[in-house]
Amino acid sequence: xxxxxxxxxxxxxxxxxxxxxxxxxxxxxxxxxxxxxxxxxxxxxxxxxxxxxxxxxxxxxxxxxxxxxxxxxxxxxxxxxxxxxxxxxxxxxxxxxxxxxxxxxxxxxxxxxxxxxxxxxxxxxxxxxxxxxxxxxxxxxxxxxxxxxxxxxxxxxxxxxxxxxxxxxxxxxxxxxxxxxxxxxxxxxxxxxxxxxxxxxxxxxxxxxxxxxxxxxxxxxxxxxxxxxxxxxxxxxxxxxxxxxxxxxxxxxxxxxxxxxxxx
Amino acid sequence: xxxxxxxxxxxxxxxxxxxxxxxxxxxxxxxxxxxxxxxxxxxxxxxxxxxxxxxxxxxxxxxxxxxxxxxxxxxxxxxxxxxxxxxxxxxxxxxxxxxxxx
Numbered sequence: 001x002x003x004x005x006x007x008x009x010x011x012x013x014x015x016x017x018x019x020x021x022x023x024x025x026x027x028x029x030x031x032x033x034x035x036x037x038x039x040x041x042x043x044x045x046x047x048x049x050x051x052x053x054x055x056x057x058x059x060x061x062x063x064x065x066x067x068x069x070x071x072x073x074x075x076x077x078x079x080x081x082x083x084x085x086x087x088x089x090x091x092x093x094x095x096x097x098x099x100x101x102x103x104x105x106x107x108x109x110x111x112x113x114x115x116x117x118x119x120x121x122x123x124x125x126x127x128x129x130x131x132x133x134x135x136x137x138x139x140x141x142x143x144x145x146x147x148x149x150x151x152x153x154x155x156x157x158x159x160x161x162x163x164x165x166x167x168x169x170x171x172x173x174x175x176x177x178x179x180x181x182x183x184x185x186x187x188x189x190x191x192x193x194x195x196x197x198x199x200x201x202x203x204x205x206x207x208x209x210x211x212x213x214x215x216x217x218x219x220x221x222x223x224x225x226x227x228x229x230x231x232x233x234x235x236x237x238x239x240x241x242x243x244x245x246x247x248x249x250x251x252x253x254x255x256x257x258x259x260x261x262x263x264x
Numbered sequence: 265x266x267x268x269x270x271x272x273x274x275x276x277x278x279x280x281x282x283x284x285x286x287x288x289x290x291x292x293x294x295x296x297x298x299x300x301x302x303x304x305x306x307x308x309x310x311x312x313x314x315x316x317x318x319x320x321x322x323x324x325x326x327x328x329x330x331x332x333x334x335x336x337x338x339x340x341x342x343x344x345x346x347x348x349x350x351x352x353x354x355x356x357x358x359x360x361x362x363x364x365x366x
Binding site: 030044047048050051052053055066069070072073076077080083169197198201202204206215216217219220221223227243258 | 287288290291294296298299301302305312313314317318319320324325328329332335344347350351353354357358360361362
């Protein structure tokens with residue numbers, strides 16, 4: 001359980017994901033927990049990852065709080081609907097939905113591996129855009145948020161997915177913000193990490209009401225693992241460039257998609 | 265919405281500084297409660313362990329909301345009402361979910 005948390009925490013530090021895509025298969029297939037329990041416990045791990053990432057990224061000004069609050073309206077709304085409909089679909093249906101989504105996102109990430117979404121300094125970022133110091137180039141990166149409806153749609157889907165299958169929704173929000181909305185991946189990851197901590201709450205409550213969270217010992221063990229794993233991942237993240245970060249994310253998503261679509 | 269350059273969005277306003285401090289203090293408290301829970305489990309004090317771990321998870325659930333509250337206060341101060349409304353909707357939705365739990 002702690003090792004599963006370490007894996008999820010490392011992933012959160014590297015990619016800004018909640019780690020649910022690692023935790024759910026490890027808890028469900030690896031440790032034999034029922035899918036609902038794995039999903040509920042995974043969301044508790046997602047909360048721990050989100051807290052870790054949000055605290056660490058605060059000093060680097062990667063988080064875009066205004067973009068986050070706008071998208072949270074959609075993701076928390078979606079998560080609330082997902083929590084209400086938690087018992088409407090079968091576990092196998094949840095797995096197929098998740099596997100298909102992961103496969104599509106992995107393909108998009110590979111196809112756009114070298115896009116940077118960097119605008120000249122003179123460009124104004126607009127109401128929702130921003131600027132930050134890029135660790136790779138040491139230059140100020142200015143970005144403008146485009147196609148907000150796509151980000152909003154991805155946020156609703158991420159919220160529903162969070163409640164249904166126990167992932168934080170970062171696998172949808174990060175690629176959507178980076179690929180279609182012009183947000184640099186480090187900002188997308190930090191903003192997503194902040195969002196998923198709040199988006200996970202309706203799912204945690206929903207799974208708790210369904211009796212999926214079990215004893216606090218299991219959830220506590222996952223949280224301890226996540227905090228340890230996050231520190232490990234943070235040390236590694238400084239040595240990983242943006243292209244590698246995207247490639248790692250795509251490989252991970254392809255692996256998870258294959259597992260859920262063909263090997264269950 | 266006010267057209268504010270985003271590089272001045274998270275800037276060192278007092279509320280933002282408070283939010284960062286609260287997040288860090290909360291994170292340390294969560295880590296200490298988890299450590300206490302693990303130590304109590306190892307020592308065989310299962311009741312104490314249960315309380316410590318439950319408190320850690322409860323705090324973990326509530327911590328992200330402090331950021332939304334801070335943002336709400338910041339946008340009220342700026343008078344940027346669309347963002348105030350967005351933050352209020354998020355808090356109302358989360359509160360409605362949590363009310364089902366208690």
